[in-house]
Amino acid sequence: MVCKFIKSIREKETSVTGTGVIPYSEVFKHEASAALLDLLVEQGVSSPEQVPAMVRYIHRWLMANEPAEHRLDNTLLELTEAQPADVVMTLLRVAPSCDRAAATMWMTIMSSPRTAELAQLLLLDVLGNWPEHSMRTSDGDNTDVFALAATVVMWKILQMPCVPHVLILFFPRLFAYLLFQVYFSTLDTPEEVNTFWKGCQEEHGLATNPSRFAVRTLKALLCLLQCEHVVMAMERKCGWDTLLCADTHHYAMGLLAREMRRASLHLCKSILCCLLEMLSKEMPYWDFPALAFLVEVLECLDLSECSDSIMDVVTRHLKSERREMRRLALRVLLLLRDDPSMAERMWSLNKSLVVLLRDSDNDVVRMTIVLLSYFFLDKDAPIPSPIALQLAEALLPLFDHDDSQVQLLSMFVFRTLMSFVIEKEPLKTQVCQSLLPLFFHCHDENQHVAEASWETLLCAVQFLKRRDLENLVKKEKLWKFAECLLAEDRSRAADHLSLALPYLENPQESLRDAAVRFMEIAGRSMRGQHKELQLMCKALEQLTEDISPAVSNLALQTLYALRSLETSRYSVFRRLQDQLRRAWKTRPRLSSLGRLRFWSSARADLGGSACWGHLS
Structure with a gap:
């Protein structure tokens, strides 16, 4: 039936x-x-x-x-x-x-x-x-x-x-x-x-x-948990309407997280664990609002039970193509930087952070350099050379960043690198490239940047073991420093020129002024190098109409001086003197005192300037 x-x-x-x-x-x-x-x-x-x-x-x-x-x-x-x-x-x-x-x-x-x-x-x-x-x-x-x-x-x-x-x-x-x-x-x-x-x-x-x-x-559901005040607070701040718009949803998530944090930290921690579980599933559209909620509650919670999950999520999103995701991931790391249990895991992210130093978004760069500076603040262990080399290459452009905080912190990290790098030889090229940008920023209108540049420049010449340049920096004879830097090796003068030319267009009057004065010194050291002199003249022509009368007049005077150098005869004696100077720089290591005396006498007879290369 x-x-x-x-x-x-x-x-x-x-x-x-x-x-x-x-x-x-x-x-x-x-x-x-x-x-x-x-x-x-x-x-x-x-x-x-x-x-x-x-x-x-x-x-x-x-x-x-x-x-x-x-x-x-x-x-x-x-x-x-x-x-x-x-x-x-x-x-x-x-x-x-x-x-x-x-x-x-x-x-x-x-x-x-x-x-x-x-x-x-x-x-x-x-x-x-x-x-x-x-x-x-x-x-x-x-x-x-x-x-x-x-x-x-x-x-x-x-x-x-x-x-x-x-x-x-x-x-x-x-x-x-x-x-x-x-x-x-x-x-x-x-x-x-x-x-x-x-x-x-x-x-x-x-x-x-x-x-x-x-x-x-x-x-x-919130009213069931007796969280009516959260509902009302979101209502007063138009949070619910903001939550209903895809473009502003993440802002509302942050607001809701802050209100929930005030209501109950216990509930926030439970919600956080659920969000981490959902984030681990790699749902690309949901990641953004979920991270926005996570950021607002992290600093109030004990994260010992979910630290690994958080780091896995952050590591993945540091490489996100979405700028907002990279920002949120960096915010999470900045909040976790004081947690001792996170220190080792965070240090392992250095390669990803170095990549972010080249990011086109200023906020991403700023947060990244702040995070790196925190890593290096108490750094007393040797830094592996490959990491130091990659980091140095990424730091150099930041000396000219338009954010003074980024400039200061990049110089701080660069000094730390020079102090704690394991093998110094691979880093010498980057340190040499840093000398001219640091020289220019010693003239920065921001006094803090100028002082940091001077301090970093001194560390750089000490790293290179250049006693002559070190003494000039210590005595603050910066223009004498520039003369020696250019005179010591004319083959690198073109490299110095390419680094100096962008400063002619710097927004700061003091840096444009320093760049024009540098052109005059460079012109004297490049006598006979027609191509380089033409390049400098062309750049200075544009600066003769500078908004600053002082810079404009100085550019006009320097332009006249460089054109005079360009049309003057390059004497046979001068050519011989330059050839002997280059021979002196590239001489083989001689141990005989008599041979050394011969070279020293030849140098004196030719009337070499005070900026000749020194014997190491």
Whole structure:
């Protein structure tokens, strides 16, 4: 008899066409049919494949028998306890808009300690998969279930007179998934979801869109946790409206995080763990708002339990193509810099941070150099040469950065590199290239930058073991320093010139002035180098109309002097003198005192200037 009963249900299901609604025949209205289903379940479900059919039957029976809406409660609980996935997924499929009968069934399931937790976990899985969740039930049905259908269920449950305790137990995940759904429904709502939502609006008389409905459910959840002040604070600051715009969603996430932080640090930590779990799934669109929430709560929490997860997330997002993601990842690192447990992991990020020093975004560069300077502040261990070399190459352009803080910190890190690098030889090229930029910034209008440049320049010449240049820097004879730098090796004069030319266009008058004076010294040392003299003259011509009269006049005088040098005869004696000077610089190492005296005498006879190369 029972087998024939189940068979009749299946036959009615398979005969349905069109909308899939089966007319409520006498079999659904008869008390005997409910008794037969009770009997069948009491005897044990012989096959899980029967469970979805039984769930569908219970729903139809309740729709046909409204006065006896709790008649099959025990049967439903038995089925849910035995096959929770089959019951939850079938109910979401048979009544996605959560009609009266479905709402009764959900309340029965969620009100029982036997089934509430099992059902809630399954609903969370559906909530966390926008726009649809797929799970095959025992009867082979793998029809997708809308995540929004689970949100409707949660909204109905939150309206119950006595809300199940399980919602409080799973609050952090439910909170995170609702935020997730708000964002994605704001960003993009597929046509099939819109069609489904129209049915929900008709069923419940709702006059709102999916994203606003998710926010409405989120508010109800916060009120359940007695966080009404969070809801009101967000309302006053227009936070909910900001949350509903994809372009401003991350700002609202930060605001919500700050309000939640004031409400309960315990809840914030639980939410943070859920967000980290979601971030580990690499959902590219959700990462940004989730990180925005994470940043606001990090500094108030003990992160010992989730430090590895945080570092994994940050490491991945430092390489993000989105500028905002890189900024947020750096903010996280800046907040974690005082945590001793993070020190070793953060130091391992040095390669990624060096790359960010070349970033086109000033905020990214600023935060990166602040972070690196913090790493080096208490650095007393040797720095591997490959890291030092890469870092030095990235630091040099920052000496000319338009942010004085970046300039100061880049010079600080550069000094630290020179002090603690393991092998000094590979770094000498970068240190040599730093001399001229540092010389110019010794004339910087910002006194702090000027002092830092002088200090770094002194460290650089000490690193290169140039006693002659060191003495000139110590005595602050910077123009004599420039003369010696240019005169010591005419073959590198062109390199110095290429480094100096951009300073002619610097916004600071003092640096333009220093660059013009440097051109005059460079012109004297490049006598006879027609190409370089022409380059300097062309650059100075543009500066004769400088906004500063002092710079303009100086450029005109220097231009006249350089043109005089260009047209003057390059004497045979001068050429011989330059050739001997270069020979002296490239001489083989001689140990004989007599040979040394010969070279010294030759040098004196030729009347070499005070800027000749020195004997090391």
